[in-house]
Amino acid sequence: MKINFSSNKIKKQDIKQVEKILKSGWLTHGKNTINFENEFKKFTGAKFAITVSSCTAGLHLSCMALQLKKGDEVIVPSQTHVATAHAVKLTGATPIFCDINYLTGLINPEKIKKIITKKTKAIILVHMNGFSCEINEIKKICKRKKIKIIEDCAHGLGSMYNKKHVGNFGIAGVFSFYPTKQITTGEGGMLITNNKQFAKKIRSIKAFGIDKDITQRKIPGYYDVKDLGINYRMTDFQAAIGYKQLKRYPKELKLRKQNAKYLYSLLQNLKHIKIPKFNEDYSYFIFPIHSTKRNNLMKKLKDKKIGFSIHYAKALHQMSYYKKKSFKMINAERYAKTNISLPIYGALSKNKLNYIYKALNEI
Ligand SMILES: Cc1ncc(COP(=O)(O)O)c(C=O)c1O
The missing domain is CATH 3.40.640.10 (Type I PLP-dependent aspartate aminotransferase-like (Major domain))
Structure with a gap:
């Protein structure tokens, strides 16, 4: 898959x-x-x-x-x-x-x-x-x-x-x-x-x-x-x-939310990852999870051919252009180190969501 x-x-x-x-x-x-x-x-x-x-x-x-x-x-x-x-x-x-x-x-x-x-x-x-x-x-x-x-x-x-x-x-x-x-x-x-x-x-x-x-x-x-x-x-x-696309989007949005709810129900039981609570008001551009073992997770996702991204790997105050020694933002820095964005679009079937869960569960 x-x-x-x-x-x-x-x-x-x-x-x-x-x-x-x-x-x-x-x-x-x-x-x-x-x-x-x-x-x-x-x-x-x-x-x-x-x-x-x-x-x-x-x-x-x-x-x-x-x-x-x-x-x-x-x-x-x-x-x-x-x-x-x-x-x-x-x-x-x-x-x-x-x-x-x-x-x-x-x-x-x-x-x-x-x-x-x-x-x-x-x-x-x-x-x-x-x-x-x-x-x-x-x-x-x-x-x-x-x-x-x-x-x-x-x-x-x-x-x-x-x-x-x-x-x-x-x-x-x-x-x-x-x-x-x-x-x-x-x-x-x-x-x-x-x-x-x-x-x-x-x-x-x-x-x-x-x-x-x-x-x-x-x-x-x-x-x-x-x-x-x-x-x-x-x-x-x-x-x-x-x-x-905007005309088609209400249907897509509904499916995205359904998928997010389902994936949340699966992933919330995994001890090694942290996820924000499911919320019906959110549109789920992506499905963010956090892990202190991000490298292991990324390797597993790659091996299993599951697309992912990082939003974002450095907080802005850590980027060379904006860097200043005086800035210290504990949560933003922690977020940068641990976040992984999983796919959550409407076309993902339950089968595929289960496959994502299984991959993460194997770690
Ligand atoms: C939070 C946020 N703001 C602004 C932008 C810039 O958007 P654009 O690529 O349409 O200029 C992005 C791009 O992905 C973004 O994620």
Whole structure:
């Protein structure tokens, strides 16, 4: 048996659709982009959804739109993809790392309180693994201190908190459509917001700071530039692939949760691994487990042809670019040493989940 780490999400009908768009010659900012954005609004319940070229791009745009600059501080969890911190750093502001909850990888609200200063302008929450952060508690802290919340939802498509989709709790939520994610456009992302002014700003600066999008221009080439912007657009054929997968995603999400529940029931009895509790609100981008004998586990998984990954093998404050002697984050460092991501997509049969369990049980 062979189990891939992530599933192939592209169907024959998607390829046909892409071919049609490529032949049409209308390759960017077209009707497929609008359709994908509208469908995303429906799925997440957000008022505005804007396609972007990647989640990193959307996070950077959010930081730009908040006018973050040198001297400002932004709190980010130390266990996340480096994109979360880079988005801040690109504006000149400083990411301030915060420790996490060891098992879930989620930012620890108690630790947030301790690192807020007068310079703290924003916080980027990361819904690691598709688990939702403790948003109510964090919102209370941020409201008191007038700190803006950006949600990095790269892992969070389908994750809920108090019956609301993640990404709706701060000024912006940004999703990733990298190939291993729940849906993919190759590269790509979506930014959601419920703030009209913020949405307008993002639409403008994701396309050079131009004041009129292509549908608003009466004469081709007639526009003004009112802002400093960049080109972070998604192509129309990528949007078409995203739209098709999003339509299929509710079914996939249900299966993912069923699989996660089943795998949890099997693995919770294994003494040599630790796993976060199953939660119906989580979307299970991957299924994280922890082991102090990670090398043995990785070898076993490799021998048994079971795909896996590590999210992430170093905490951000341990990466050369961000390293400082003063940082010490016990949980983030422990998480980095022990985590393994197991596959959990909908197409995994019970038979395959049993096979994963048996492999881990043999150790
Ligand atoms: C938590 C997190 N944030 C941001 C990103 C960046 O996403 P993208 O590759 O779409 O730029 C990733 C990438 O996997 C991620 O895992």
